[in-house]
Amino acid sequence: MRIHLVNPNTTVSMTDKIAAAARAVARPGSEILARTSAMGPASIEGYYDDALALPGLLAAIAEAESDGVDGHVIACFDDTGLEAARTLARGPVVGIGEAGFHFASLIAHRFAVVTTLSRSIPVIEANLVRYGLDRRCCAVRASEVAVLELEDAASGARGRISAEIARSVAKDGAEAVVLGCAGMADLARALTEEHGVPVIDGVASAVTLVEALVSTGLVTSKHGAYAAPRPKAYTGLLKDFAPRES
Template identity: 60%
Template sequence: MHLTIVNPNTTASMTRTIGEAARAVAAAGTVIEAVNPDSGPASIEGYYDEVWSIPGMLEEMRARPASDAFVIACFDDTGLDAARSLMAVPVVGIGEAAMHMATLLATKFTVVTTLAVSVPALEHNVHKYGFAHRCARVRACEVPVLELEDPTSDARARISAEIARAKNEDRAEAIVLGCAGMADLAAALSAEHGMPVIDGVAAAVKLAESLHALGLKTSKAGGYAPPRPKAYRGRFASAGVSTDG
């Protein structure tokens, strides 16, 4: 299968890290293409960044009609519902995927994300996905997203310290890493803390592969029906062109 992973921010180095993490777990027959838009924020930290990242992300998806599935590589699941409306093939968000995986491994999990500004959006998603009774807490380790790209930063140590607090204070039995930029840390942190530490990129890849193998596609019977043809003006004029994915 051809699986396209879209990093909604514009930081190409992060996209490369995400692509490497995806290829490390992908099945032998899965071709991974990791891309990011040319326009939008360098990182997604809160509601404002999220809005401006969605148009570029959707354009990247529209440009790849031959893809068998898509993964949105932002833990906020940026634009996930819009993407599912646009595409017929499966679209998996790394946040939802990681939470699903956590519920298969533990009775309670904690999300460890980057900055406190992202916590309300992630708490909203926890409730939206029906995991409020399984998620002990959404924590922020106060590491800006782009610091995850800096090998001289103490980002890993701060993430690890927050995991230790989650284990002790939340009684978490599993940890969900709340940023795609943390994708390469999961295995080492799991070994360090003696508990499952789940990377959403890896979880989303395996779920996307499973949906494709089962021949399943996004339902178009209701909320994810294709957008109705209508005029879009100005800079978003091209968004009015309907597609069935």
């Protein structure tokens, strides 16, 4: 099975960390094709970065499709471009945010999310409402760690994240905690041991979820929301993105 893992920001060191997390849980027979977005923001922090990450993300999805992959993982916790990516893909597409939420709801009655900056809270809350899983989430907390601080061991990021996990267990009644950024993938195991509740990494969740969907033969429905884009003219900087007759 060939799984395309796309980091929709352009920071290669982050792709490497994410790919390592993915390969650590992937099945023996799975090949992880990791790709860094070729254009757009170096990190995704809020709505503007989200929007400008889309062309790079969708170019990567399209390229991987022509390589014939079996499924895709979008490795940004905002689930950037999830629905648009599904219109391009034959196989399943899973975002690491939704994967974390689904997994949390299967092993705990109530879960919390600990993310980076507070400006990401509205994005995550809106996603939870869209998926319906807001009913199971007791809090979305920000550690006020910037995404690229996670790449810097000296930033003290881990301590601030750990403190928010402790608060969500003590004050919000969280039974499990989802880490709200792809760049936190390497912290899940140690934080689980530290806090005595499952701490969930969305990257591992999404990779194994795509493997699961592919194993059962499920593909993205092409009836309705995720039908292939209609062929039409695109102009200017983005003219090469125009959908063609298939």
